[in-house]
Amino acid sequence: MENEIIKTGIDELDTMLGGGLLDDSLVLVIYDTNSFGWVLGVEIFRSLVSRNGFGVVTNYSFPLSLLQKYGKMLGFDVRKLGESRDMAIIDVFSAVNGIAADLPFVYSPGEIDASTYLPKMVSVYYEILQEIGERKPIGLTITLDGFAYLFGEESTMKLLQKNLVMKESARVAERRKRPVNIFLLNQDRVSKRFISWISQYAEHIIEFSHREAPGVEKMVVRKSLLPDFEPCTAEFRFSKGKIRIVPERLEI
Template sequence: MFYSRTKTYIKEIDEAIGGGVTRGAIFTLSYDTYSLGWMIGFEILKNMIQHHNSYGVIHNYLLPPPKLISRAMSVGLDIRNSCTIIDVFGSKYNIPPIQGANIVQISNPNPETLNPKIEAIYDSKIFPAAKNKKIVRLVYTIEGMSTIFGEKITIKLLNSEMAYLGRKYSEWDILTILLLNRDAVSRHLSAWISSISDDVILFKSEITDGKVIETMTIIKSQHSDFEPITYRYSAVPDEERNSKFTFRFHSH
């Protein structure tokens, strides 16, 4: 139970990391300025909800909720109906919750009380609603968190979150997906995030002859036989739904 793996339903990732993510894993997607690597985070969240009946939670530090909803829709995920959004960004800048979405705001979000308030939301709302489901937390994003609170405070907040998740490990199966634009933070913060992560995927974009070429390198995993592997990939419009993208991977 504690060491079982759950498929992400992205074949290339599952094969590289031993069949899927482990219980309680911290799964980091690190991408550069022009990369679409952040979309993979929403794709995994969508797959976890659709294939495993997981309970989705998004910690929003970067965008007003309508824009966040639009980003998730790029992979066909409607987070208004499928996820709880803990809206730190909207709380910080007094953006009222939008109708039709499960948005939870935090009064006066500051470094001293933020995590206790988030923990209270989990204890009073999320755990009772999730029941026995796997919980998938997507932190959107680390650079957004750092912009609001600064890098030193961000590290302290994440450290406190890890301690809380550690206390809940035997009771709840919680996957954490961290989205990080590494060009927007210091090397120190990027390295620290990598050090706490169980799985790390690095995305790199390159503009050549007017085209964006992207690579995905799976560089860290808990799997005992793991070897780093690189793929080229692209996000292409879905043939059936123009607003949705799907991913194509090719060995590099």
């Protein structure tokens, strides 16, 4: 069965990807410390959620107050989206660090380590599925390097592999809308080996590197499994909470 192609809602990006995103796919957004490339991952998430999607944010990296500040910088009201029942947050960061959250859209897996991670996260996810209904799940991992920091790279790779096996089984056994997942990854915080392992599982990879001019970056679509994909680069600009993408075809 052919996978549906889902438009990101960002025309220049859809063209660079070869038409959009594959349904039931993983989008890996790689950037460095001084990059705003992560903003594109958030914009894809916001666009897909706005079109009958339900956002599931897995937070490994920030206290909720800081997460909300990052959202406000982009004009993205985290609390409003959660309270309108269009998004849920699985707050691993707070669970690991013993912080309690009283917001109704924030879910905690409880005390968690590498050995209990999968059963506890699956339990929380299936609780959230009751709210999703007929909407499409849109996952946003903030951030994959935060995941690796909390549990270690080796454990993180093994957990992601096991999760892939579970997802493959669910495709056969469960009749529900499949998710699109967006992973944000700061490459300066993990090893090249870790990036290599994760990259093989992603259907789409978008990579950023900052330039000397603030807010101006090189953007490369490294990988897309769509048949119309052609390698290309773009100038990526971020200013006043807005992004601009100017594609440029690679000379091959």
